[in-house]
Amino acid sequence: xxxxxxxxxxxxxxxxxxxxxxxxxxxxxxxxxxxxxxxxxxxxxxxxxxxxxxxxxxxxxxxxxxxxxxxxxxxxxxxxxxxxxxxxxxxxxxxxxxxxxxxxxxxxxxxxxxxxxxxxxxxxxxxxxxxxxxxxxxxxxxxxxxxxxxxxxxxxxxxxxxxx
Numbered sequence: 001x002x003x004x005x006x007x008x009x010x011x012x013x014x015x016x017x018x019x020x021x022x023x024x025x026x027x028x029x030x031x032x033x034x035x036x037x038x039x040x041x042x043x044x045x046x047x048x049x050x051x052x053x054x055x056x057x058x059x060x061x062x063x064x065x066x067x068x069x070x071x072x073x074x075x076x077x078x079x080x081x082x083x084x085x086x087x088x089x090x091x092x093x094x095x096x097x098x099x100x101x102x103x104x105x106x107x108x109x110x111x112x113x114x115x116x117x118x119x120x121x122x123x124x125x126x127x128x129x130x131x132x133x134x135x136x137x138x139x140x141x142x143x144x145x146x147x148x149x150x151x152x153x154x155x156x157x158x159x160x161x162x163x164x
Contacts, residue, residue: 006047009056010040016057016127017064023122024068026111035071039064054136058129061137065119109159117152120145 001009017039022032042063050059110118119138123129129137134145 001047001050001052003047006044010043010060013057013060014040017060020061020122020127021064021068023107023110023126024115024119027107031071035067036064039067042067055133058133058136061123061127061129061133062139065137105160105163106156108163109156112159113152113155116140117148117155120148121152121156124149 014036018032018036021035021039022029025032025035039060043060050056110121113121116138120134120140123134123137124131131142131145131149134140135142138145140148
């Protein structure tokens with residue numbers, strides 16, 4: 001892969017990657033952007049070693065997922081601001097009021113999931129990743145991915161039924 005191919009592939013995956021990290025970060029768009037930049041920089045530094053054994057997007061999401069967990073580990077050691085659920089964050093000022101609240105219940109339900117369930121649900125439903133891709137990104141066996149996916153769906157359903 002050359003530099004031009006790398007840039008084309010990153011352009012295709014940049015928004016899905018930012019979206020994935022934003023929800024993992026509890027709606028903190030700025031932290032998600034920082035993590036996305038870190039992941040893209042790491043990918044750029046090592047793109048010549050990409051062997052093509054998986055899709056480029058799977059490889060890139062794995063790097064981003066590792067950056068997220070590295071950040072969490074650093075935050076735990078440094079006692080920095082913890083990641084909070086999306087409903088505790090101030091909504092983006094530049095977002096339209098209607099669109100801000102259109103899916104608020106769903107985002108609150110996703111924020112209530114465990115981090116692992118949240119990651120699996122986001123990758124499967126929002127990023128349209130296969131079980132095999134999620135297995136590669138998270139490092140979990142496929143049975144564990146399926147289990148988290150099933151429990152996450154049930155937790156979302158229970159949460160949404162409770163609030164209605």
